[in-house]
Amino acid sequence: MTATIVSPRLMRIGGGSVDQIAEVLGLFGLSRPLVVTDPWMVSSGTVSRLLDPLVRADIVAAVFSETVPDPTDTVVEAGVAAFRAGNYDCLIGFGGGSPMDTAKAMGILAAAEPGAKMRAFKVPAQADRAAVPVICIPTTAGTGSEATRFTVITDTETEEKMLIAGLGALPLAAIVDYELTYSVPPRTTADTGIDSLTHALEAYVSKRANPHADSLALSAMRLIGRHLRIAFRQPNNAAAREAMMLGAMQAGLAFSNSSVALVHGMSRPIGAHFHVPHGLSNAMLLPAVTEYGLNDALPRYAEAARAIGVATKEDADQVAGSKLLEELRELNQELGVPTPADYGIGAAKWEGLLPLMAQQALASGSPANNPRVPDAAEIVALYRRVYA
Numbered sequence: 001m002t003a004t005i006v007s008p009r010l011m012r013i014g015g016g017s018v019d020q021i022a023e024v025l026g027l028f029g030l031s032r033p034l035v036v037t038d039p040w041m042v043s044s045g046t047v048s049r050l051l052d053p054l055v056r057a058d059i060v061a062a063v064f065s066e067t068v069p070d071p072t073d074t075v076v077e078a079g080v081a082a083f084r085a086g087n088y089d090c091l092i093g094f095g096g097g098s099p100m101d102t103a104k105a106m107g108i109l110a111a112a113e114p115g116a117k118m119r120a121f122k123v124p125a126q127a128d129r130a131a132v133p134v135i136c137i138p139t140t141a142g143t144g145s146e147a148t149r150f151t152v153i154t155d156t157e158t159e160e161k162m163l164i165a166g167l168g169a170l171p172l173a174a175i176v177d178y179e180l181t182y183s184v185p186p187r188t189t190a191d192t193g194i195d196s197l198t199h200a201l202e203a204y205v206s207k208r209a210n211p212h213a214d215s216l217a218l219s220a221m222r223l224i225g226r227h228l229r230i231a232f233r234q235p236n237n238a239a240a241r242e243a244m245m246l247g248a249m250q251a252g253l254a255f256s257n258s259s260v261a262l263v264h265g266m267s268r269p270i271g272a273h274f275h276v277p278h279g280l281s282n283a284m285l286l287p288a289v290t291e292y293g294l295n296d297a298l299p300r301y302a303e304a305a306r307a308i309g310v311a312t313k314e315d316a317d318q319v320a321g322s323k324l325l326e327e328l329r330e331l332n333q334e335l336g337v338p339t340p341a342d343y344g345i346g347a348a349k350w351e352g353l354l355p356l357m358a359q360q361a362l363a364s365g366s367p368a369n370n371p372r373v374p375d376a377a378e379i380v381a382l383y384r385r386v387y388a
C-alpha cells in the first residue's frame with residue numbers, strides 16, 4: 001500500500017508565535033491579506049492579536065468577520081464577494097474551525113467560475129484548486145483544520161454538512177500559538193478537546209491508517225489523554241494548553257493523512273440538523289461507536305488505550321479495550337457531555353430524521369473507513385442507542 005502524505009509547507013508553533021505573522025507572509029512574498037474571522041474575535045478584541053503585528057509591519061489587512069459556527073455555503077459566498085471586491089493575495093483564517101474552514105472554502109469557491117456553488121466540491125469531488133494561499137491560525141484546540149486538507153460547509157438548502165477535501169483546502173502555512181486558547185471557556189475546551197481525541201483515535205483505527213499517520217495519532221493521544229481534563233479545569237495552565245494545542249494539530253495531521261471514520265460520519269448530520277457543536281456531537285457518539293467497532297480492531301484500540309494512558313503494556317488487548325470504553329464514558333461524565341435528549345433534542349424530531357441522517361452519514365464516505373462498517377439500519381440503531 002502507498003500513502004500520500006500532505007501537510008502545510010510551513011508550521012510555526014509556540015507561545016507568542018502569532019506575533020510573527022508578517023514574517024511568515026514575507027517568506028512567501030505575500031502582503032495583501034483578507035482576514036477571515038468571527039464576530040466574537042472582533043467584539044472581544046482578540047483579532048488585534050493578529051492585526052497589531054501586521055500594522056507594525058506596515059501591512060494593511062481587511063477583515064471579513066461574518067463567519068458563523070458550522071459555516072454555511074451562503075456565508076462562504078458572501079466571503080467570496082468580499083474577496084473579489086478587493087485586491088488580496090492571501091486569506092488568513094483566524095479563529096476556531098469555523099473561521100478557518102470558511103477561509104479555506106472561500107479560496108476554493110473563488111477559484112471557480114462566478115455563480116459556482118459549494119456543493120459542486122463535496123466528496124467524492126476533489127477540491128484541489130484555490131484562488132490564493134490560505135494561512136490558518138487556530139484559537140481553539142481544536143479541529144486541527146490548520147493542518148488538514150478538509151473543510152466542512154453546510155448546504156443551507158439541504159441542511160447537509162458537506163465534507164470537502166483536496167489540496168485546495170490545505171493551508172500553505174499555519175501559526176499554532178497556544179496562548180490564544182487561554183480565553184476558551186471550559187465547555188468549548190471540552191468539546192474541541194474531544195474533537196481532537198476523536199480525530200486521533202479514528203485516524204489510528206481507520207482502514208486507511210498508515211505508519212506516518214499512526215505516529216502522529218499516537219503522539220496526539222498521549223498529549224490529549226494527559227492534558228484535556230487539566231485544560232478543562234485550569235484554563236490558565238500553560239503546560240496543558242500547550243499540550244492540547246500540539247495534540248490537536250498532530251491529530252489534524254493524522255486524520256488528514258489517514259481519515260476519520262464512523263463517529264465523524266454520524267456526527268455531521270447531528271450538527272447540521274440540531275446545531276450541536278461539532279466536538280460535542282462527536283463526544284455523544286464516541287463511547288457507543290467505539291464499542292461497536294472494538295473487536296474488529298482490538299489490537300489498535302488497545303494500543304490507543306495505552307497511548308491515552310488508561311492501560312499498560314501488561315494489559316491484554318481485551319482488558320485494554322475495556323479500559324478504553326470505561327475511560328471514554330468517564331471522560332464524557334467528567335466533561336459534562338449530555339445525551340441528545342438531555343441537550344434538548346425532541347424524541348419525535350430525532351426519530352423522524354434518523355433515516356435521512358443515516359443516509360447522509362453513509363454518503364460522506366467516512367463510515368466506510370471504520371474497522372466495522374455499518375449499513376443504514378445499524379447506523380439508525382446506533383443513533384437510537386445514544387439518544388437517551
Ligand code: NAD
Pocket residue numbers: 038040041068069070071095096097098099101139140142143144145148149150151152180181182183184185188191192195278279
Ligand atoms: P468554532 O470555530 O465554531 O468556535 C466555537 C466558539 O468558540 C465560537 O463562539 C468562537 O467565537 C469561540 N472561540 C474561538 N476561539 C476562542 C478563544 N480563543 N477564546 C474564546 N472563545 C473562542 O468551533 P470549533 O470547534 O473550533 O470548530 C468547529 C467547526 O470546525 C465545525 O464546523 C466543524 O465541522 C469544523 N471542523 C473542521 C475540520 C477540518 O479539518 N476542516 C475538522 C474538524 C472540525
